[in-house]
Amino acid sequence: MDTTKSAPEGESKRSTSSRREFLRLAGAGLAGAFAAAAFGCVSFDTRDGKKVKVWATSSGAIVHDPSRCVGCRRCETACTVRNDGKGSSYISRIKVSRNLNYGVAGVSAAYARADGQLGNFRVVGETCRQCSHPACGEACPVGAISADKTTGARVVDARKCVGCGACQRACPWGIATVDPETEKSTKCLLCGGDPNCVKNCPTGAIKFYPWAEAEALLFGTGGTADAVSGATA
Template structure:
């Protein structure tokens, strides 16, 4: 694995809060190098296994996302043979509430962005050392040999929910109908959510552009969203 790719993956490791993430993103934009991954900073000696680098990740552009949630429907139609936005690998609905004090439901895990009409679709970061994989007692989360996506082996998954708790992005979700976890598998390198996005908000970004794209995205969010 090249040092360049390792550095890009370390950039994606999740800090303790979005505000801290933004702080580190600004530092990164100024050219500082992160020599220690976020994962090693916030976990104990039971470190996650380092997996092969994924081809890239899906990133949303909050400027042109309309919140139509078509990506959620397309995702589950292809991967689960049903329209079930709750288990989608793209998370638009969890940011659909209105600000800090607005209406809330049990699956809305964020503070909400729509108070100022900013809609943020959260996606899997395909972390180099995924916490979801480290937390799985069955070893059900591994790297796809072709795309490098962190995928769930449903034959091994027991629906314990450890991956759900471990992921700082709230991406893995337990399908209540089959008691199995779901997360982004990059659709064999051709993400359905990207292909079906009517505004082009969702893009599959290769590793050589991931860091720059995420820094710009977080700048937009910092300037527009409510925290």
């Protein structure tokens, strides 16, 4: 993908609004920083001395469809075999296992009618939203998370990652996960633009959408919600 083109395309109305907010903070000298952000992310100091990062918009994100998902979890091993050389659900960057039996909410007295295999059978998978202002990346104390130059995915640089878990604690969607075996953070890297979970879903329940569509699907289309970590979905 041509990165110089992907950034402007990614500038949907809402993500521009968050950028406008950022422009206000950042003040002068921004044009250069913003251009650089198209190729990843840059950080610099604002006029009032705050450290701020500018993030290139992701080329898109993966969205999971709970009505088509059959709970086979082939997406999870597709993810970890490709990216970690092992099978695991805990560090999978798409999260199905944890909601499989009792849904996102977990066990309740009404479990037999609630989401999950032990209830109404609904399988809710959770995917990385590649937030325009990713809490994981903002929280990382060593700058190990940045926007991939090709895909815009917020990726972990394992050489920099110290396994502190700041990203895991910061991510409101519970995606970033420190691998207990390697003590490195794992989060969705969009597999270089050809997500292996998507390819391996046997019912087409997982799809990669370009940013504008993904943003609408993951964050909703109405109201003031923005593709910023912590915004309501």
